[in-house]
Amino acid sequence: MNRKKRGLAIAEQLRVLLYPRRCPFCGDVLGFLTCCQTCQPELERLKLPRPRLPESEHCLEYLSGAAAVYKYDGCVQKGILRMKNAGQCAVAKEVGIWMAAVIFGCTFRQQHGIIHIDSRPIMRQFDLVIPVPNNSKKRAYNMPALLAKELAWALDIPMRTDLLQKARKTEQQEGKSAKQRMENMKNAYKVCGSAELEGKRVLLVDDVITTGATVSNCAKALRKAGALDVFAVSIAETQFDGI
Numbered sequence: 001m002n003r004k005k006r007g008l009a010i011a012e013q014l015r016v017l018l019y020p021r022r023c024p025f026c027g028d029v030l031g032f033l034t035c036c037q038t039c040q041p042e043l044e045r046l047k048l049p050r051p052r053l054p055e056s057e058h059c060l061e062y063l064s065g066a067a068a069v070y071k072y073d074g075c076v077q078k079g080i081l082r083m084k085n086a087g088q089c090a091v092a093k094e095v096g097i098w099m100a101a102v103i104f105g106c107t108f109r110q111q112h113g114i115i116h117i118d119s120r121p122i123m124r125q126f127d128l129v130i131p132v133p134n135n136s137k138k139r140a141y142n143m144p145a146l147l148a149k150e151l152a153w154a155l156d157i158p159m160r161t162d163l164l165q166k167a168r169k170t171e172q173q174e175g176k177s178a179k180q181r182m183e184n185m186k187n188a189y190k191v192c193g194s195a196e197l198e199g200k201r202v203l204l205v206d207d208v209i210t211t212g213a214t215v216s217n218c219a220k221a222l223r224k225a226g227a228l229d230v231f232a233v234s235i236a237e238t239q240f241d242g243i
């Protein structure tokens with residue numbers, strides 16, 4: 001190990017000692033444990049039987065498919081809201097790696113509190129990882145971007161946050177009917193630098209997929225700019241039970 005790598009390893013060990021790993025969902029210190037003993041039974045219950053989301057339950061236009069890990073309920077819902085509002089990079093790392101494991105079959109191990117990727121999918125399915133843009137000023141952190149960063153690292157695919165942007169301001173989706181949600185997100189995204197998307201397979205990352213209006217409209221902009229394929233992933237999915 002050269003001097004620079006040794007220095008980085010020592011810095012990482014110090015970071016782990018000063019800021020030990022925490023459960024992404026309840027915030028308890030995990031330390032060297034792989035998963036949280038408190039949340040594990042509920043997480044098992046909330047884990048989707050198959051990550052792939054049925055097209056009959058979500059609007060997945062312009063997408064080749066979508067996948068999630070959990071149902072948006074219980075400790076998952078509380079955890080996501082906490083992550084969104086408090087914004088914790090280390091917590092997003094835990095969840096991003098978990099998404100890579102459940103959805104794409106990456107294997108990882110934690111050693112002295114540091115996560116190492118042991119194996120990645122043999123076939124590279126995507127060329128770029130792109131997070132759903134979030135222009136909200138209310139939240140200090142962009143959850144999809146934090147997750148996308150970890151997925152990009154786990155899958156060894158470049159992440160781009162500059163290619164997909166908001167084209168206009170949108171209203172909060174909460175409290176709207178399915179039709180209003182689609183209308184609110186319609187043509188809400190634009191691409192900057194379409195030459196870089198030509199023929200590319202994109203992994204689009206969001207935190208929660210509800211109706212699918214957000215990821216569908218992101219995919220619409222990406223496909224129109226020449227992307228060959230767009231597949232969406234999120235931590236959790238919730239079936240829309242509005243009007």
Ligand SMILES: [Zn+2]
Pocket residue numbers: 023024025026027028036037038039040
């Ligand atoms: Zn927990």
